Amino acid sequence: MKLVPLGDRVVLKQLVAEETTKSGIVLPGQSKEKPQQAEVVAVGPGGVVDGKEVQMNVEEGQQVIYSKYAGTSVEVDEEEYIIVKQDDILAILK
Amino acid sequence: MKLVPLGDRVVLKQLVAEETTKSGIVLPGQSKEKPQQAEVVAVGPGGVVDGKEVQMNVEEGQQVIYSKYAGTSVEVDEEEYIIVKQDDILAILK
Amino acid sequence: MKLVPLGDRVVLKQLVAEETTKSGIVLPGQSKEKPQQAEVVAVGPGGVVDGKEVQMNVEEGQQVIYSKYAGTSVEVDEEEYIIVKQDDILAILK
Amino acid sequence: MKLVPLGDRVVLKQLVAEETTKSGIVLPGQSKEKPQQAEVVAVGPGGVVDGKEVQMNVEEGQQVIYSKYAGTSVEVDEEEYIIVKQDDILAILK
Amino acid sequence: MKLVPLGDRVVLKQLVAEETTKSGIVLPGQSKEKPQQAEVVAVGPGGVVDGKEVQMNVEEGQQVIYSKYAGTSVEVDEEEYIIVKQDDILAILK
Amino acid sequence: MKLVPLGDRVVLKQLVAEETTKSGIVLPGQSKEKPQQAEVVAVGPGGVVDGKEVQMNVEEGQQVIYSKYAGTSVEVDEEEYIIVKQDDILAILK
Amino acid sequence: MKLVPLGDRVVLKQLVAEETTKSGIVLPGQSKEKPQQAEVVAVGPGGVVDGKEVQMNVEEGQQVIYSKYAGTSVEVDEEEYIIVKQDDILAILK
Numbered sequence: 001m002k003l004v005p006l007g008d009r010v011v012l013k014q015l016v017a018e019e020t021t022k023s024g025i026v027l028p029g030q031s032k033e034k035p036q037q038a039e040v041v042a043v044g045p046g047g048v049v050d051g052k053e054v055q056m057n058v059e060e061g062q063q064v065i066y067s068k069y070a071g072t073s074v075e076v077d078e079e080e081y082i083i084v085k086q087d088d089i090l091a092i093l094k
Numbered sequence: 095m096k097l098v099p100l101g102d103r104v105v106l107k108q109l110v111a112e113e114t115t116k117s118g119i120v121l122p123g124q125s126k127e128k129p130q131q132a133e134v135v136a137v138g139p140g141g142v143v144d145g146k147e148v149q150m151n152v153e154e155g156q157q158v159i160y161s162k163y164a165g166t167s168v169e170v171d172e173e174e175y176i177i178v179k180q181d182d183i184l185a186i187l188k
Numbered sequence: 189m190k191l192v193p194l195g196d197r198v199v200l201k202q203l204v205a206e207e208t209t210k211s212g213i214v215l216p217g218q219s220k221e222k223p224q225q226a227e228v229v230a231v232g233p234g235g236v237v238d239g240k241e242v243q244m245n246v247e248e249g250q251q252v253i254y255s256k257y258a259g260t261s262v263e264v265d266e267e268e269y270i271i272v273k274q275d276d277i278l279a280i281l282k
Numbered sequence: 283m284k285l286v287p288l289g290d291r292v293v294l295k296q297l298v299a300e301e302t303t304k305s306g307i308v309l310p311g312q313s314k315e316k317p318q319q320a321e322v323v324a325v326g327p328g329g330v331v332d333g334k335e336v337q338m339n340v341e342e343g344q345q346v347i348y349s350k351y352a353g354t355s356v357e358v359d360e361e362e363y364i365i366v367k368q369d370d371i372l373a374i375l376k
Numbered sequence: 377m378k379l380v381p382l383g384d385r386v387v388l389k390q391l392v393a394e395e396t397t398k399s400g401i402v403l404p405g406q407s408k409e410k411p412q413q414a415e416v417v418a419v420g421p422g423g424v425v426d427g428k429e430v431q432m433n434v435e436e437g438q439q440v441i442y443s444k445y446a447g448t449s450v451e452v453d454e455e456e457y458i459i460v461k462q463d464d465i466l467a468i469l470k
Numbered sequence: 471m472k473l474v475p476l477g478d479r480v481v482l483k484q485l486v487a488e489e490t491t492k493s494g495i496v497l498p499g500q501s502k503e504k505p506q507q508a509e510v511v512a513v514g515p516g517g518v519v520d521g522k523e524v525q526m527n528v529e530e531g532q533q534v535i536y537s538k539y540a541g542t543s544v545e546v547d548e549e550e551y552i553i554v555k556q557d558d559i560l561a562i563l564k
Numbered sequence: 565m566k567l568v569p570l571g572d573r574v575v576l577k578q579l580v581a582e583e584t585t586k587s588g589i590v591l592p593g594q595s596k597e598k599p600q601q602a603e604v605v606a607v608g609p610g611g612v613v614d615g616k617e618v619q620m621n622v623e624e625g626q627q628v629i630y631s632k633y634a635g636t637s638v639e640v641d642e643e644e645y646i647i648v649k650q651d652d653i654l655a656i657l658k
Contacts, residue, residue, distance in 0.1 A: 379562075
């Protein structure tokens, strides 16, 4: 199943930090806090939202920093996503 | 009796998760929490809401994710519905 | 005396649920909770409300679902009414 | 002295309920609560209020229902008045 | 020194109630509460305030009723004044 | 270093009250409270602020009364300044 | 990795105060509080933000004073940044 966001909503997937040990083994990060970094999974169509024309400026696949406490967590097919308004995305990581 | 929503309101019906046991018996989900997933039952006409033109983007029968804590529960003919504003619908599940 | 609502206000009268006993006697409902279902008694003229043009979409005699906690109760000639803004009416029951 | 309300303000005077005893003596009501019923004493000119054109829809002498907790009580020449915004008047009693 | 209010601000001076004793002696009021009655001392130029055109409707020398808890007290040359927005003035006393 | 305010911001410097003793010695005020009187040090360019055209009406060197609790204190080169929005300036002292 | 701010967002880097000891050794400040002074690292494109056209007035490399409690701290490549809305920048230091 696929999440298709409405209006100026954006579906994000939080990134799991990976750590490479000295011996080369990659361990998915557990203790490292990276609560605001996520990947864009789906982008709403924008359009008139709350009476104002909104243009979408993020794209699928981009890594972004989003505002702490913003958004709603949803679980679809055992995967957890965060749905935020585009305005809660602060910056793109390049 | 039928609920006819006004303005940008949408009538939702929460989905009951089904579980298939190993023996093939389908059990309606009881303990599984799925508080934000619902089916669209009726869609308001949109139009000018709070002084702003609102266009309806959801349709009857769609499965949607809606914002936790949003909406009002109402009981009609022993069935329970949730009435939300379209803006409280975050995404469509496809 | 009659209540003539101003602007986008609507006068409602809460419905008393009736129950028919096995012997056929109709008893006005007492314990049954139906706090949000009401009949439209009078509809304001609409017009410019808070700087925005409001069009009235409900009619006298309709049964409606209104938002819990909304509105003001008033007693006129020993009858109790609820005055709400049209936006606090969620749906019409048909 | 006379209160001349500004903008969309309306000066109200709360009504004292009268009770006629069996012997025909009229007693001004004391215990009966009628906190929201009042007579319009003076009406502001309307015009642009908070950047929005406001048209006045109530008239001197009308009996109105106003919103509980709204308005400011003022005492002029030993008489008590309530000054409300027109929007705090819910309905006219006719 | 003189207070010249900006925008839609109005400078008020609270009135001290006078009481005439039976013997004809005038005593400035002390215990009598009249917290909301004041004289207009200076009126701002109005104009665009918070993006909205504001027209000033009060004049120097008028006695007004202003909203309790509104405004800021300032002391200039040992005199105390209250600076309010015109919208906090409820009515003119005539 | 110089503070150049942005938008509708104004940089203020609180005035220190001076007291002349009987012997003619001028003492900088210490106990006297004058928390809201300040001198304008720099004025922002105005322009479109929060979507609204703002015109600046105060000038460098003017003494003003500003709203208690408004503004942000900043220290530059051992001097303390207060940065307020022009709307937090209530009146000019002339 | 580089932070590319969206809309009217600005990426800041807090300045570390340096102190020169008498012997000429420069020590990075530790105890000195300078919580609101920062350098502009990246500036968003502006454009329509929340339905209002926003023009960016700060530039990379400028030292600015920003509003206490505003903004979100983010850590990228072991460096800490603050992302604020341009409106939270009070003044430029020149």
